[in-house]
Amino acid sequence: MSIMLLPKILGCVWILCLLSPEIHGQCTKPATSENAVIHGSDILKDTFDIDSAVRLVCHHGYEPTSGSPRRLVCGNNNTWSPGPERFTCQKKSCGHPGELANGHYEFPNGVEFGAVITAVCNTGHFAIGEKQRSCLGDGQWDGGNFVCEVVKCEPPKPIPNGQPRPPVNEMYEYGQAVQYVCNGDNTMLGASDTVHCLENGSWSDVPRCAKVVCIRPDIPNARLVEGGSGPYGYKYTLRYECNVGYKMTSDGEMTCLEHGWSSTPNCEAVECPNPGTTNAIITDRAGGPYGYSAILTYKCQDGHRLVGSTQLKCGSDGQWSSKPPTCQVVECPNPGTTNAIITDGAGGPYGVSAILTYRCQAGHPLVGSPQLTCGSDGQWSSKPPTCQAVGCPQPGTTNATIYEGADGPYVPGAVLEYKCHNEFWHPLVGSPQLKCGSDGQWSSKPPTCQDVSIWKIIGIAVLAVLVLVVVCCIVWWCYTCLSVVLSSPLSLDLVLNQFYSQWAGHWAAIGGIFALCPTESISAAIGGIFALCPTER
Numbered sequence: 098m099s100i101m102l103l104p105k106i107l108g109c110v111w112i113l114c115l116l117s118p119e120i121h122g123q124c125t126k127p128a129t130s131e132n133a134v135i136h137g138s139d140i141l142k143d144t145f146d147i148d149s150a151v152r153l154v155c156h157h158g159y160e161p162t163s164g165s166p167r168r169l170v171c172g173n174n175n176t177w178s179p180g181p182e183r184f185t186c187q188k189k190s191c192g193h194p195g196e197l198a199n200g201h202y203e204f205p206n207g208v209e210f211g212a213v214i215t216a217v218c219n220t221g222h223f224a225i226g227e228k229q230r231s232c233l234g235d236g237q238w239d240g241g242n243f244v245c246e247v248v249k250c251e252p253p254k255p256i257p258n259g260q261p262r263p264p265v266n267e268m269y270e271y272g273q274a275v276q277y278v279c280n281g282d283n284t285m286l287g288a289s290d291t292v293h294c295l296e297n298g299s300w301s302d303v304p305r306c307a308k309v310v311c312i313r314p315d316i317p318n319a320r321l322v323e324g325g326s327g328p329y330g331y332k333y334t335l336r337y338e339c340n341v342g343y344k345m346t347s348d349g350e351m352t353c354l355e356h357g358w359s360s361t362p363n364c365e366a367v368e369c370p371n372p373g374t375t376n377a378i379i380t381d382r383a384g385g386p387y388g389y390s391a392i393l394t395y396k397c398q399d400g401h402r403l404v405g406s407t408q409l410k411c412g413s414d415g416q417w418s419s420k421p422p423t424c425q426v427v428e429c430p431n432p433g434t435t436n437a438i439i440t441d442g443a444g445g446p447y448g449v450s451a452i453l454t455y456r457c458q459a460g461h462p463l464v465g466s467p468q469l470t471c472g473s474d475g476q477w478s479s480k481p482p483t484c485q486a487v488g489c490p491q492p493g494t495t496n497a498t499i500y501e502g503a504d505g506p507y508v509p510g511a512v513l514e515y516k517c518h519n520e521f522w523h524p525l526v527g528s529p530q531l532k533c534g535s536d537g538q539w540s541s542k543p544p545t546c547q548d549v550s551i552w553k554i555i556g557i558a559v560l561a562v563l564v565l566v567v568v569c570c571i572v573w574w575c576y577t578c579l580s581v582v583l584s585s586p587l588s589l590d591l592v593l594n595q596f597y598s599q600w601a602g603h604w605a606a607i608g609g610i611f612a613l614c615p616t617e618s619i620s621a622a623i624g625g626i627f628a629l630c631p632t633e634r
């Protein structure tokens with residue numbers, strides 16, 4: 098051992114002397130948690146013997162949390178068991194204060210010790226008593242005699258020309274309603290005929306009673322479509338419609354109110370808007386104003402076609418009858434191709450008065466018009482022409498009529514058929530058919546029709562006379578024979594004398610050198626043998 102160790106040993110002994118309470122077996126004062134305190138006179142002690150116990154309690158308004166140890170014991174290892182920190186305190190709770198009739202509580206900071214709640218009454222109720230209650234240290238709410246009382250209204254008062262409908266109560270509670278009635282022919286005015294007891298103890302706005310009469314209105318350019326001829330009382334409604342050509346610029350309805358009509362219908366003359374411009378030209382009434390039934394007339398420049406309506410009419414609704422028309426350039430269709438050649442104007446455009454010129458190759462005659470013009474209707478003046486393969490010439494005209502093949506084309510093999518108007522009197526002279534040969538020549542000259550022949554007339558006249566004579570003879574002969582048969586066996590003379598005695602003299606004259614007579618033999622006469630014989634007279 099060195100002499101140097103001595104001061105250290107002495108130091109240690111001194112430290113041990115300082116720690117003597119532990120050494121001697123004692124506990125220090127336990128360190129309590131918040132709101133906890135040592136119970137009773139133990140609070141005055143600084144040291145506690147081993148095996149001694151202390152009790153911990155909570156401050157006013159606090160209670161030990163469940164599971165907190167009741168006692169702390171000073172153990173022989175000089176510490177408290179269980180540890181003092183295991184004992185904790187919490188605020189006492191006052192719980193819910195219970196329901197509040199006609200109101201409720203507000204809990205801004207809970208229901209524990211120190212909290213303050215406020216009672217609030219429902220609308221139409223007023224508070225009696227202290228509104229605020231505090232949670233006390235004993236876990237009880239203070240106060241508690243607070244109530245919410247319903248607001249009451251005095252009976253409603255009569256009004257000029259009216260009063261509340263009986264029976265009228267002595268007192269009314271908030272929210273109750275009372276209806277008013279008007280006297281006589283007074284009209285109830287105001288938003289409602291009923292008043293309500295309000296939350297401040299007064300009544301809502303009372304209605305008014307007054308006589309309301311509106312005078313008959315005069316609405317120009319309009320006609321009444323709904324409503325009578327008056328008198329017009331309160332809320333009576335008239336409805337007007339504008340006359341044709343006028344339009345309503347306001348509401349068409351007017352209602353009789355306290356101080357007169359609610360509004361006055363207003364009819365203004367209809368005007369159509371500017372129709373706008375197109376490439377069509379307005380020929381009439383350009384510029385406006387365009388009143389009802391105004392008419393605009395349009396046209397197009399030459400070579401253009403109008404698309405749409407030529408006329409626009411301003412309708413009673415202020416709208417034009419249709420959109421303004423437009424003008425389109427007129428074009429003829431593609432003429433199509435034939436075997437004729439277009440020498441001028443081919444390919445288009447085929448506008449109005451465009452001209453197409455056709456020709457045929459040498460030796461081929463052109464059939465149709467050599468020029469086509471595009472008309473303003475968009476149509477060509479005629480069909481395109483064609484070219485004949487090889488043509489016979491136009492046949493010369495005679496007084497005979499071509500009734501077949503006259504239109505051509507006079508190509509080889511084409512046949513022309515001729516006819517005369519009256520074949521009997523005018524027989525055809527020449528061949529009735531002409532055929533176009535492959536050499537481009539007709540088979541013969543065209544035929545002609547003969548004049549009326551005088552010999553034909555004479556022959557027919559002679560024939561007619563002969564026929565007449567024969568007919569006369571046959572008739573005469575029959576008469577005679579019949580006479581002979583009927584009066585047999587009398588002779589002709591006898592017959593003539595007996596039955597035609599008055600003609601006897603004439604008979605010979607008529608008969609001339611011939612007369613009709615039966616043979617001598619009557620039997621032969623019956624057999625039908627007759628002969629012409631010279632007269633005996």
Ligand SMILES: *[C@@H]1O[C@H](CO)[C@@H](O)[C@H](O)[C@H]1NC(C)=O
Nearest residue numbers: 172173174175176177178179
């Ligand atoms: C002291 O002793 C008690 C019982 O005798 C025991 O529960 C505790 O844990 C001990 N404390 C320490 C710090 O040793």
Ligand SMILES: *[C@@H]1O[C@H](CO)[C@@H](O)[C@H](O)[C@H]1NC(C)=O
Nearest residue numbers: 295296297298299300301302
């Ligand atoms: C009662 O309240 C109504 C509307 O809430 C108000 O118009 C009226 O003036 C109040 N009456 C009084 C006496 O305060």
Ligand SMILES: *[C@@H]1O[C@H](CO)[C@@H](O)[C@H](O)[C@H]1NC(C)=O
Nearest residue numbers: 495496523545546547548549
């Ligand atoms: C028709 O023409 C021929 C020849 O030119 C002439 O002889 C004849 O009289 C004419 N016939 C009639 C009906 O005119």
